[in-house]
Amino acid sequence: MTTLLDAVREGRTDDIRPLLARLDRGGRKAALEELKALRKEARGWRWDERTRVRKAILVAGAGCHTGAAGCATWLGARDMRDWVHSPYPWVLEVLGDREPDWLADLARRLAARAVESDAEYRLVEELARRAGCPLPVSDGMVRAWAERVNSARWHGGSGKPLLDVLRADARLDVLVPHLLTMPELPSVVAWVDSGSPADYWPAALTALVAEGRLDRAALLDGCTARLLRGGKPTDLRFCLLVVRGLAPTAEEEAARVADWMAMAADGPSPVAGHAQEVLARLDARGALSVRQLAEVSGGVLFRTEKKLVRAQLIHLGKVLRREPSAADELLPVIADAFGHPDTDAQERALKLAARALPAASPEVRAEAAQMASLLAPVHREAARAVFGELLEDVPGTAAYEEILPPPPAPRPLGPPAASMAELTEEVTAVLLRSDQEDVSAFERALDGLVRQAHSGREELITALEPALAGQWWAKAPRDDVDRRMLRGGDGLHLVAASLLGRISRRAVHDGQTRGEAKGTCCHAALDAIVYARLWEAAAVVGAGTLPYLLATPTWHTGAIDAPELVERLRGYGELGVKAGPVDFAQALLRVRRTGEEEAAERAAALGTAEGDRLAEWLRADQPVATVLPQHVETDVPVARDWLRQTVTTVRRVLLSTDGNRLVQQRFPRTFHWLGSPHAPLNHRCYHWFVESPHWTAVLPEDGETLAAWLLPTVASCVDEQRGTTWLLPALAETGGPAAGAIHLALAYGLGARDAEDRLSAVDALLVLAARGRLDAELLGGELAQLIQRDSVKPGRLADAARTAAGTGAYRTVLSFLVPVLPALLARERAPRGLSDLLAVAAECAERCGPPKTGPVPGLAETAARGGTTQLVRQAIRLETVCRAGTG
Template sequence: MSLIDLVRAGDADGVAAELAALTPAERRAHLPELKAFRREIREDWWQKPAVTEALLIAGAGCHTAATEADAWLGGAEFSRGNGWRHPALLAVVESQPVEWRSTVVARMAARRRANWWSDEYQFLEHLVLTTGCPVPTTEAFVAHWFTDRGWQRDRARQLTGGVVGRTLWKRLRADPFVPLLVPHLFEIDEIGAEFDSARHAQLDGGGWARCLARLAEEGVLDRAELIDRCLARLLRGGRPSDQRGFLTLLEVFAPTAEENAARVRSYLALLDALSTVAVHAQQVLADLDAAGLLAPGLLGEAAERVLFRTEKKLVRGQLSWLDKAARRDAARSGEVVLAAAEALGHPDPDTQDRALKVIARHLAAAGEGVLPRLREAAEALNPAHAARAAELFGVELPAPAEAYEELLPLAPRPGPVPGPLGSPAEVAEELGAILAGDADVIAFERALDGLVRHTYRDRPALTEALEPVLRVHPWSGTRWMDCSPCDILHVAAVAARRTAPELLRSTHRATAFGNLLAGRLEEAARQLRSGRTPFLLATPTLSTGALDPAVLVERLAGYEAANADVGPADFAQALLRVVPTDDPAVLAAADRLASPAGRRAARWLRSGGLPAQPSTRLRLIPQEDRGLDRWQAYDLQGAVLTVIQQPGAVLDEPLAADAAELVGPLVHSGRRTIRYWRASPVRHWLATLPHHREELAARLLDAFANVDGKGVAQLLPYLAEADGPAGPAVHLAVGYGLGARLPEDRAAAVDALLVLAARGDLDGPLLGRELAELVLIGAVKANRLTDAAHTAAATGAYGTVWSVLAAALPGLLPTRPVRGAGELLAVAADCARRSGARGPIAEVSATAARGGTSRVVKEAQALREVLAG
C-alpha cells in the first residue's frame, strides 16, 4: 500500500514503517497528497480518530523543514488527540535530526497556552529529554508542565519516558525541570488557585504549596527568592481565587519575623490589596510591631492605608492594633491618636465611634499638642458624634446651616436623534457596530430604517456596501431564543438577496417585547422584497425612543405621495412612540391625511394616544388563587407576595396583535424567587413605550426582583427618564434596585431615585413603605439598602433620602428590629440632622426607650434627639 492508502486506512504503524524506507526527498514528494487529504477530512476529522492519527504521523515525517513541520503539528484537528502518545509518532520524530527536533520544541512551546494541550506537552517533554535542547520557559510550556505534574500520569509516562511517581511530592523531587520552571509559575495568570486546591492534599504530599516549601527546605529551590516572588505576585493583584492561592503559598512558607522585617515595605503595600491579602499583611505588621521590629512612623503609614477602607474587619483590626500599641508604650500615644483620627472621616458612623473611643482612651497621654489636628479631622464626623467630639477636643463643631438646600441633579432632557443615514456605506457601518455588540437603541433604529430606505433608493449599492459585513456575520437562520436587536442581520441578509424572509419570533421563550420586535423585523424583511417602502414610520426622533407627532404626520404624507402601503407592525410601534400633542397645526395637518392609516393616526392624536394604565398594589398569600400563573402562585413558605396588577389599556383604535399584547392586562408577582428566564431585558424594550414608564416597570418587575442577578438594574435610570406617571410599579422597581447585590446595580438605582426626585415624581413615603416590606419578606437585605441610602445621601440629597427612610423605619423597628437596622438608623439620623427634619416617629422613640448598649438602641436615641430639635 502507498503512504496515502495507509493514512486512509488509519494504519499508524504502517505509516511509520513506510516512512522509514523513504529518503527525505521521497517524503517531501508525498506532501501535496497529504495536504489535499487533510482538506478533504477537515469537516469530519473527529469522526475518524485512527485516520487523523495516521495523518498526523505522516505529516510529521514528510515535513523535513522544522518550521513547516511545526505548522502541520499545530493543526486544530490534531489537538487533544491520542496520536501524540502513539509510539509510531515518537519513532518517526526521533528519526529526524536533533536540530529539527529542537526547533519544533521551541516553536511549539511558543504558541499560545490555549492552542495546545496535555498530550502535546508530553510529546514536547519527551523531545526535550531526548535531545538535550534548552528547556522552554514560555508561559504555555510552564503552565502545561504545572498541570501535567499535578495529575497522575504513570501509564502515559511509560510511553514517553517522562517523570513518574505516585504522588506529587515524588514527581517533583525527581523532576529536573523544577529549579528552572518553578520561579516562572509566579508570572502566569490564573494559576494561583492550584496552590489553594485540596485536590492533592491527602495523597500528593500536601499539595503544591507544601511540596514547594519542602523543596526549599531541601535546598532544591531558593526560599528567599520564592517568598519575594510570592509577595510580588500578591502586589500585582488579580482575581480573588488567584490571590488566595499565592497567599496560601506564602502562609505555608511561614516567613520568620526577621524575614518579614526585611520585607516590611512589601507588606505595607499589600494593605491596599484584596481584603484577605490585606488582612494577612496587617497581621504580619502588627506582629512585627509587637516584637519591636517596626520602624518609627510605619504604624501611622499603615493606618493611613487601612482606615479609609470599607471592610469592617480590616478597619476594626487597625483600630485594635493602634490601641494595643499605645497600651504597650504610652510614649506612642500621640502617634496613635493622630493615626486613629484618620477614621473620623470614615463613611461608617460605627467606625467613627470606635475611633473616638481609641482617641479618648489615649488623649491624655498624647498631650494637648495633638488637639489642633484632631479638631480639624473632627470636621468630617457624623453629626451624631458632634457632642462627644466637642467634649473631647474642647471646641464646638460647626452646626449645619439653618437654611437647608437640597442638592439634586438637573432633570434630564431627551436629546434629538440625528437624521436618517445618508448612504449605504453608513448603513453598513452602523450595522457592523450593532452586530459587534453595540446595543444603542438609536443606532439600531436608524440602521433598520436605513436598510429599508436604501433598498428603496438603490438596492445594488446597498448590497455592495453590506457584502463585507455579511461575510463576517452570515445569517444562519432563526434562533430558539427571544428575538433581539442582533436579528436585524436577517433584514440585512434579505436586503442583499442572501435569504428569503423568515419568522423570527420564538415559539418557546418569547416575551411581549421580543414578539413586537420580531413582528417589526419580519415585516421590514417582507417589505424589502417589493422595494416599494420608502422609509419606516416608527424611527424615533428623541433619545428616549419618542417620536415627534409632526414628523409622524410628515412621514405618513410621504407614504401617501409614494402610494406605499403602511406596515401594521411599524405603524403600531409609531403610535406607541408618538408624543401626545394638542398643537393645532399638527392636528390640522393630521386631519388632511387621506389614507386609512393617516385617518387612524389623526384620531389617535386627537384622543391623546395610548392612555396611562393605573397600577394596583396587592398583597397576596401564595396559597390563595387570584388568577396568578403557576410561577406567580409558587409557594414562598407562606410569605406575603408583592403583586402589581394592571387592567389593560382600552383602545379606540386597534393595534397590531403584538403591540396590543404589550399593553394588555397584566398581573406580575415581582419577587426575587422568579427570574425573568425567557430573556434578559435590554434598553430597546424601554423605547417601545417611552411615555409609559409605569407600564414598563410593571412588565419588567420580575426581572428587577431578581436582586441577585446582574445588570438589569442598569435600566432603572432610563426608566426614570421616561415619561408618564410613576406609580407603585416604578417605585417598587427602584426599591428592588436599591437592594441589588452588585454595587454598580445599586448605584444605578440611586441614579434613578435622584432622577425621579429631580423631576418631582418621587413619592418618598411610598418608596419607604415598599422598602420596609421588601426587607421584611426577605426580598432585599438591609445592609444593601443602607449602602444605597448612604450613596444617595452623599450626593447632597439628604431631604430626599430622609423622606424615604422616615417611612421605612416604622416597618423595620418592631419588637425585634431587622438585622442591620442600626446602620440604617445611623444614615437616617445623619440625613435628618442635615436636612433639618423634626417631629417624633413613634417606633423610633419606642426603640430608643428600650435601653441597653446595642447599635440599634444607640442610633435610635441619636435620631430621637435630632427629631426633637
C-alpha cells in the same frame, strides 16, 4: 519515497522508521511535501480513517524534518495532537539518530508550545533525558505535571499521600519554582479542602521544605511575590497557606517589609489582614520605623473594610502609648480617618487623636483640627471637646441643600438626513451595530429610508448597494434570507434588504399578515409590534408609497408631540396618502396626550378618519392598560433540578392590568395583547435575554403600564438573574404617572442581589426625584412589604441607600427609609442588616435634619435597650437627631 507514502496511507506506523533510513536529506525533503499534501487531504476523510492515517503522517513528518524548529511546529500543530493512544513512542524511534543538541532544541521548543496532556509531557521529558539536558519548564509542562501527580495519587483506586508522591518526583526542584510564576495556578494545585488541608499542596510543599527537598527562600519569595501581584482568590489562599506553613522568621519577615506594606494597603482583604498582622509583629520588635508605620496606616485607613481599619487604629493607639513622641508623624494619618465612611471608625480616630494631641506640635494640631470638618455631624460635639479653640477657625456648617442630578432634558430627534450620502452613512452605522440599541439613530435611519424611497428610490438603491454589499443577506440565496427574516427578523436589515430586492414579495406579505404576537409574555408582544412596523416599512420602501412615517419620534424617549402628529396627518391628507395601519397605531401610542385639547380640536378639523381617531385618543387621555392597585402574590419558579424533577419557587408581589376596549377594537391585531387584561398568575415567559431599548419607545407615555408588565422580569433581580434592572432609568424618564408599578419595580431594584443592578435602581431613583415624580411614602411602603416577605434583604437595601445618599440626596433617601424602619424595629429578633439601614438613616438625618414625619415608631424602645451593639448604637444616633428636632 513511494514505499514510505504507501505505508503512511495504509497506517503501517511500524514500517516508517526503516523506510526513512533509506532516504537521504533530499529524499526526506521531497517526502515531506507529499506528507503535507496528504495531511491536508485527510482532513476531509471519515474519522476512523483520518485518525489511523494521521498517526503515520505525524511520525513520518517528524522523521522527515531536518530542523528542530520545523519538527516542533509539525508535532505541535493543533490537528496533530488529538489522540486516544499516543503515537509519540514511534516519534522517538524515528528521531533516534539525531544529535543531543538537536533533541535538546526540540524539547525546549515543544515545551514552549501548549503542552496539554501527559503524553506530550512524557515526550518532552524523554527528549530531555536523551539529550542529557535539564527538563525545559513552561506553564503547559507544569500543568501537565500537576495533573500527572494528581493521577499518580489515585492510581489503582486507593489514594496515596500527596507528600509521598511529590517526595518521589525527581523533577520537584525544577517545576515547583515555576509553579508560582504562572498567571493562574493549576486547579488541582490551588484547590484546598478546608476540612482536611493537611493532605493538599500547601502542606506538602512546606513539609518538603522542612526535609530540605525544596529551597525555603525561593518558595517564600515566590509566594510573597504572588500575594503582592494579586490574582484569583484560590491562588492567593494557596500562597497564604504556604507562607503561614513556612512560619517565616523575624529576619525573613523584616527583609520583606516593603511587600507587607504594599499588601496591607492594596491587597485583597485576606491578604491585607495577614500583612497587617506581620507588620504589627515587626513593629513590636522595633523593625518598623514610625515613618513606615505612618505610610502603611495611611493606606489601610483609606480601606472600606471595618475590621482592617479598626485593627490599624488599635495598633496606632498602642504605638502612641509606647512612644508619645510619634504623635507628629501619626496624628495627620489618624486625622485622615475622620473622612472614613464608617462613623465608628471616625469615633475611634477622634478618641485616638485626643490621646495624641497633647504631644503633637502646634502646626500638626492645627492641621488635625482642620480635618475635623470631615467628621459626621454626630461627632461634632466630641470634636469641639477634643480640639477646643482650634475649631474656631474652621468654617461653620452651611445650611443643608439637597443635591439632585438635573432632570434629564428630552433630546430632539432632529431633522431627517439632508442628503443621500448622509442617509447612507446613518443607515450603514445602524446596521453595523448588530444590537441596534440606539433608538434615536434607528428611528432616523428608518424614516430616512422611507422618505428617500418615495422621492428617489433608484438613487437610494445605487447609493446603498455598494455600502451594504458585505451584509449576510446581500450574499445569501433569497430563500435563505426569506426564512431567516420570517423566523425572527433582523431589525433594520429587514427594511434595507427589502429595498435592495433581497427579500421576496411573498415573504414581505407573509411578514405583514402574521397577526398577533406568538407567546403570552410582554416581551413577545412588544417585539411583535417593533417587527410589525418593520415589515410594514419593508413593503413601503419596495413600493415607495409613503412620503414619511407618522410614528417617527419627536424626542429621544420615543414620544411624539401632539401638534407635530397633527401636521404629519395634514400632510398625508394633502397628498392623498393613506396611513400605514401599524405605523399609525404606533404613533398613537407614542403621542403625548395630557393637556392636548387644542391639538385634539385641530386633529378633528382635518376631516379624515385618522384625524378623528387621533382626536378621540387625545381626549380619552387614558393609559393603554390601567394598572390595578391591588398586589397579586404568586409563586414564581426560580430554579429547576432536572435530575430530581423538582422546582424551587419563591413568593412574588406583582401587579395586574385591566383591558382597554379601544385598543382591542380599533388597533391592528398585533396590538391586541396590549389591550387585553393580564394577571401575573398567567405569566409565562421563556425568553433568555429580556432586554430591548425599543420597548420603552413602544410605550413612551405609559411607563406605569410597561413597568407592571415587566415587573416579573425586574423582580427576578433579587435572587436569580443579573441585568434585569437595566430598564429602570428609562422607565423613570417615561411620561404618564409614576405610581404603584414603577415604585414597586424600583423597590425590587434597590434590593437586587447584584451591585450593578442596584446602581441602575439608584439611577432611576435619582431621576424620579429630580423630576419631582418620586413618592417616598409609596416607595417606603413597597420596600417594607418586600422586606416583610423576605424578597428584599435589608443589607442590600442599605448598600443602595448609602450609594444614593453619597450623591448628596440625603433627604430623599431618608424620606423613603423612614417608612421601612417601624416594621423592622418591631420584630422580636432584629433582621440582619437593620443596623446598616439605621446607620444610613442616621447619617442622612444628621445632614439634612430629622424626618418630617416625626418620631420613628419603635426607635426609642430599641435605643433604650442598652449595650454596645451596632443596632443599639445606630438607633441611639438616629433617635438623638429625631429628639433634637422635636425639642
